[in-house]
Amino acid sequence: xxxxxxxxxxxxxxxxxxxxxxxxxxxxxxxxxxxxxxxxxxxxxxxxxxxxxxxxxxxxxxxxxxxxxxxxxxxxxxxxxxxxxxxxxxxxxxxxxxxxxxxxxxxxxxxxxxxxxxxxxxxxxxxxxxxxxxxxxxxxxxxxxxxxxxxxxxxxxxxxxxxxxxxxxxxxxxxxxxxxxx
Numbered sequence: 001x002x003x004x005x006x007x008x009x010x011x012x013x014x015x016x017x018x019x020x021x022x023x024x025x026x027x028x029x030x031x032x033x034x035x036x037x038x039x040x041x042x043x044x045x046x047x048x049x050x051x052x053x054x055x056x057x058x059x060x061x062x063x064x065x066x067x068x069x070x071x072x073x074x075x076x077x078x079x080x081x082x083x084x085x086x087x088x089x090x091x092x093x094x095x096x097x098x099x100x101x102x103x104x105x106x107x108x109x110x111x112x113x114x115x116x117x118x119x120x121x122x123x124x125x126x127x128x129x130x131x132x133x134x135x136x137x138x139x140x141x142x143x144x145x146x147x148x149x150x151x152x153x154x155x156x157x158x159x160x161x162x163x164x165x166x167x168x169x170x171x172x173x174x175x176x177x178x179x180x181x182x
Contacts, residue, residue, distance in 0.1 A: 001105060001106050001131070002102070002103055002104045002105055002106065003038075003043050003044075003104065003106045003107070003108055003133070004043065004044040004045075004046055004079075004099060004102070004104045004106070004107055004108065005034060005035065005038040005043055005044070005045045005046065005107075005108045005110065006046050006048060006089060006107055006108060006109055006110065006111065006121065007031060007035065007045060007046065007047045007048065007073060007078070007110055007111050008048045008089060008109065008110065008111030008112065008117050008118055008121060009048060009049065009050045009111050009112045009113070009117050010028070010031060010047075010069060010070045010073045010110075010111050010112060011049060011050065011060065011066065011067060011068060011069055011070060011112075012065055012066045012067070012068050012069075012070055013059055013060055013066040013067065014070075014112045014113075014140075015028075015070060016065070016066065017059060017066035018058060018059050018066075019059060019113075019142060020142060021112055021113070021140040021141060021142055021153075022140075022141075022142045022143065022153045023140055023141060023142070023152075023153035023154050023157050024136075024137050024140055024154075024157065026137070027112075027137060027138060027139065027140035028070065028072065030110075030135070030137045030138035030174040031073065031110050031111065031138045032072055032073070032076075033138070033174050033178070034108070034110055034135060034138050034174055034177065034178070035073070035076050037177075037178045037181060038108075039076070039077070041181050043108075043181075044079040044080070044102060044104065045076065045077075045078045045079055046078065046079060046080045046081075046082060046095070046098075047069060047073065047078045047080070047081050047082070048081075048082045048084060048089045048095075048111065048117075048121075049067075049069060049081065049082070049083050049084070050084055050085070050117065051067065051083060051084070051085055052085070053085045080094075080095075080098055082094070082095050086120075087116050087117045087119075087120040087121070088117070088120040088121050088123075088124045089117070089120075089121040089124070090121065090124040090125070090128065091124070096128055099130070104130075105130060105131060106130060106131040106132070106133060107121075107122075107125045107130050107131075107132055107133070108132075108133045108134075108135065108177070109121060109122050109125075109132060109133065109134045109135060109139060109169070110135045110138040110139055111138075111139060112139065112140055112141065113139075113140070113141040113142070114139045114140060114141040114156065114157045114160045114161070115141055115156045115157070115159070115160040116141075118134070118139045118160075119160050119163075119164065122134055122164055122168055122169050123168055126167075126168040126169070131170070132164075132168060132169040132170065133169065133170050133172055133177060134161065134164050134165075134168075134169035134170065134171050134172070135172060135173070135174055135177055136161055136171050136172065136173050137173050137174050138174050139157070140153075140157065141153050141156050141157050141160075143156075144156065
């Protein structure tokens, strides 16, 4: 098994912007822990950054402070930076080709939001033939209310993990994942 860690959309928008991540508590610390572990085991780290394609967007507008990678994540070196405009990290990017060139067969999902970009990327990876390890406490989300109804941050997170574990991904906590690296 040859892994790559995906650090998806850990941008200021989720901390100081319009979409503050609220669940699970401490997810950023867990992301930093898996980045440390990946680097200590020479597992490639891929940072993914989302940009909304509309120029007048209120979120993830290129060049704004909220669009920037969170400063704690930005301190780390990484093997690849992926810029994306849709929820899936594979859509319109070089991610698949890069992973295949490196002989990587397993992607590790960390970042934000659990039910959107993390879920979509994990599904894409599985459809492309990659094994997927989805980190339950190094991903996160927030409460949503829209025309379809409302769901708490915990409900969205838990439901996504349950759906992922059913067929697509192996769900692991940060500590389980790090222990499996030894």
